[in-house]
Amino acid sequence: xxxxxxxxxxxxxxxxxxxxxxxxxxxxxxxxxxxxxxxxxxxxxxxxxxxxxxxxxxxxxxxxxxxxxxxxxxxxxxxxxxxxxxxxxxxxxxxxxxxxxxxxxxxxxxxxxxxxxxxxxxxxxxxxxxxxxxxxxxxxxxxxxxxxxxxxxxxxxxxxxxxxxxxxxxxxxxxxxxxxxxxxxxxxxxxxxxxxxxxxxxxxxxxxxxxxxxxxxxxxxxxxxxxxxxxxxxxxxxxxxxxxxxxxxxxxxxxxxxxxxxxxxxxxxxxxxxxxxxxxxxxxxxxxxxxxxxxxxxxxxxxxxxxxxxxxxxxxxxxxxxxxxxxxxxxxxxxxxxxxxxxxxxxxxxxxxxxxxxxxxx
Amino acid sequence: xxxxxxxxxxxxxxxxxxxxxxxxxxxxxxxxxxxxxxxxxxxxxxxxxxxxxxxxxxxxxxxxxxxxxxxxxxxxxxxxxxxxxxxxxxxxxxxxxxxxxxxxxxxxxxxxxxxxxxxxxxxxxxxxxxxxxxxxxxxxxxxxxxxxxxxxxxxxxxxxxxxxxxxxxxxxxxxxxxxxxxxxxxxxxxxxxxxxxxxxxxxxxxxxxxxxxxxxxxxxxxxxxxxxxxxxxxxxxxxxxxxxxxxxxxxxxxxxxxxxxxxxxxxxxxxxxxxxxxxxxxxxxxxxxxxxxxxxxxxxxxxxxxxxxxxxxxxxxxxxxxxxx
Ligand SMILES: Cc1ncc(C[n+]2csc(CCOP(=O)(O)OP(=O)(O)O)c2C)c(N)n1
Ligand SMILES: [Mg+2]
Numbered sequence: 001x002x003x004x005x006x007x008x009x010x011x012x013x014x015x016x017x018x019x020x021x022x023x024x025x026x027x028x029x030x031x032x033x034x035x036x037x038x039x040x041x042x043x044x045x046x047x048x049x050x051x052x053x054x055x056x057x058x059x060x061x062x063x064x065x066x067x068x069x070x071x072x073x074x075x076x077x078x079x080x081x082x083x084x085x086x087x088x089x090x091x092x093x094x095x096x097x098x099x100x101x102x103x104x105x106x107x108x109x110x111x112x113x114x115x116x117x118x119x120x121x122x123x124x125x126x127x128x129x130x131x132x133x134x135x136x137x138x139x140x141x142x143x144x145x146x147x148x149x150x151x152x153x154x155x156x157x158x159x160x161x162x163x164x165x166x167x168x169x170x171x172x173x174x175x176x177x178x179x180x181x182x183x184x185x186x187x188x189x190x191x192x193x194x195x196x197x198x199x200x201x202x203x204x205x206x207x208x209x210x211x212x213x214x215x216x217x218x219x220x221x222x223x224x225x226x227x228x229x230x231x232x233x234x235x236x237x238x239x240x241x242x243x244x245x246x247x248x249x250x251x252x253x254x255x256x257x258x259x260x261x262x263x264x265x266x267x268x269x270x271x272x273x274x275x276x277x278x279x280x281x282x283x284x285x286x287x288x289x290x291x292x293x294x295x296x297x298x299x300x301x302x303x304x305x306x307x308x309x310x311x312x313x314x315x316x317x318x319x320x321x322x323x324x325x326x327x328x329x330x331x332x333x334x335x336x337x338x339x340x341x342x343x344x345x346x347x348x349x350x351x352x353x354x355x356x357x358x359x360x361x362x
Numbered sequence: 363x364x365x366x367x368x369x370x371x372x373x374x375x376x377x378x379x380x381x382x383x384x385x386x387x388x389x390x391x392x393x394x395x396x397x398x399x400x401x402x403x404x405x406x407x408x409x410x411x412x413x414x415x416x417x418x419x420x421x422x423x424x425x426x427x428x429x430x431x432x433x434x435x436x437x438x439x440x441x442x443x444x445x446x447x448x449x450x451x452x453x454x455x456x457x458x459x460x461x462x463x464x465x466x467x468x469x470x471x472x473x474x475x476x477x478x479x480x481x482x483x484x485x486x487x488x489x490x491x492x493x494x495x496x497x498x499x500x501x502x503x504x505x506x507x508x509x510x511x512x513x514x515x516x517x518x519x520x521x522x523x524x525x526x527x528x529x530x531x532x533x534x535x536x537x538x539x540x541x542x543x544x545x546x547x548x549x550x551x552x553x554x555x556x557x558x559x560x561x562x563x564x565x566x567x568x569x570x571x572x573x574x575x576x577x578x579x580x581x582x583x584x585x586x587x588x589x590x591x592x593x594x595x596x597x598x599x600x601x602x603x604x605x606x607x608x609x610x611x612x613x614x615x616x617x618x619x620x621x622x623x624x625x626x627x628x629x630x631x632x633x634x635x636x637x638x639x640x641x642x643x644x645x646x647x648x649x650x651x652x653x654x655x656x657x658x659x660x661x662x663x664x665x666x667x668x669x670x671x672x673x674x675x676x677x678x679x680x681x682x683x684x685x686x687x
Binding site: 063064113114115116118132133136164165167168169170196197198202203204264269270325327332336341343344347348351357358 | 417421424450488664665
């Protein structure tokens with residue numbers, strides 16, 4: 001498959017077109033109707049959750065949030081191939097993969113409400129905290145790959161980064177290390193066309209992102225990131241290849257960030273509505289829904305009902321989280337070190353004396 | 363005169379230097395077309411062209427490293443690090459080259475580079491967006507570190523920084539980016555690097571601070587006044603080179619010294635201020651000099667940040683304790 005979609009020829013793996021019509025039968029992943037529906041429902045869930053977090057942000061109930069809107073297929077397809085022991089090395093815009101690995105809604109809320117507890121992902125096996133310094137996490141994936149190989153484990157690491165992130169030195173070092181070490185790591189570039197306001201053509205003079213794999217002697221493939229079937233086929237193939245051959249892979253998922261960069265960003269400053277409309281036609285949920293409708297697997301009524309259920313459950317859990325969370329002073333201090341230095345302990349004690357004084361003054 | 367906040371004052375300084383000196387170029391992530399995530403460089407690309415004000419690829423090491431080459435070849439780059447917490451990929455270039463080129467080439471190559479850096483907490487931001495790591499840079503020989511606290515100083519200090527033949531880390535207190543409006547001259551003027559400013563005169567205690575902490579100290583001074591204490595406030599404005607003379611003269615007068623900073627307390631700028639009292643005014647001290655700074659911890663995520671940030675009440679509490687010592 002890597003030869004069939006050679007990045008040097010700028011080929012892109014696609015399974016369905018913008019109208020949900022299958023254009024490449026042989027690349028359609030094997031799925032039962034039930035499995036097919038689950039993919040759609042997972043995307044719908046991510047989209048609903050994402051929209052609701054944005055609206056909570058507008059109400060001042062969570063802080064800055066980076067929406068996943070338009071990129072749901074990538075995270076969900078990734079989540080569908082990651083096994084319990086596989087590693088997820090997140091960036092910050094692949095919610096579907098987080099949830100599949102066992103991150104909970106509550107984790108996501110906690111993170112966005114401004115608690116470190118929300119980047120612990122207590123119930124997620126082999127998932128690192130999300131990473132804000134762009135591309136730095138990719139090297140961690142290469143290191144995990146080394147540990148997997150050294151310990152002879154049947155595991156794969158999957159790491160995420162954006163198109164802007166491919167400009168950082170860490171991106172290149174990570175691919176190079178993984179290539180030299182021959183370790184089972186899947187690097188996923190979510191090419192959503194922008195890094196905040198900067199369009200992808202200003203990040204690289206390469207014809208695509210996947211071609212960068214060649215410089216590091218690893219396989220690479222460019223995939224339609226808004227086509228969940230294409231993403232699943234690519235991930236399944238890459239996963240098998242990485243495991244069996246102990247090799248790294250670079251997957252470029254071509255997509256579009258339909259929302260703002262974060263809730264503090266205003267995309268109307270740097271892109272046109274014409275462009276946005278063009279990408280609306282390629283929306284991953286729209287395309288899959290058209291596919292499902294053709295097969296009579298899904299209807300508007302079902303969708304309304306399900307979204308309604310999702311919204312109620314999301315809101316219920318959000319309220320519950322909102323009402324129970326607390327941030328005592330010691331939580332700001334005690335996790336800095338595994339072994340607390342005496343000086344830091346003293347700083348806390350001294351501060352508590354001030355707080356006593358302050359409370360006495362009231 | 364024109365009403366400016368720190369954002370518009372920085373913009374004005376850049377505009378003036380871009381206009382009068384063709385060797386000045388301005389670049390960084392989102393700096394060009396959009397005018398920066400804080401809109402500090404807004405309108406400059408339109409006015410001065412994409413060759414002089416532009417978006418770089420997303421790579422801090424790349425931004426700093428290319429500035430070295432530009433400076434060596436005769437330009438005066440003003441580069442932006444989008445947030446303080448994202449300067450670390452550029453560390454290697456800043457510490458291994460920007461700070462050393464002049465020495466290594468025995469003055470043949472100067473490094474007239476300004477690194478603009480929004481810094482500091484109190485804005486409910488994600489991780490890595492709230493650090494105050496100025497001490498790290500002040501510790502590096504070859505770098506100058508500047509922190510304005512007012513629109514006037516922001517403009518005047520940035521003009522000095524761009525005209526300096528040494529590399530300058532120009533820290534912008536983003537918490538008060540738009541919080542203070544001041545009448546600032548539209549003409550070109552400069553504020554010298556290395557000169558602190560006595561903001562208010564007092565006799566009981568000297569408080570040294572800079573950046574966004576100045577406002578917090580001023581609130582504490584109001585409380586102190588009500589309690590009958592007279593506080594002298596020094597705005598450092600430049601961290602390195604440190605204006606020891608102004609600090610020492612004040613401590614000799616008041617006999618007491620408090621440093622207020624939002625940096626982690628240990629091995630910080632505050633520690634250096636303590637050394638000034640010790641070395642230059644020891645025999646005048648009537649109470650132990652005191653650092654009021656953050657815990658030695660990573661800046662908490664927003665919901666815990668109030669535990670971390672220094673409040674006017676805390677400053678007042680320490681002022682009173684020091685005076686009553
Ligand atoms: C090292 C570093 N520099 C700058 C930033 C600020 N920043 C946050 S997201 C972003 C753009 C990222 O673009 P991209 O990699 O395409 O990912 P996307 O946001 O589009 O998912 C920038 C510049 C950062 N988080 N880390
Ligand atoms: Mg992007």
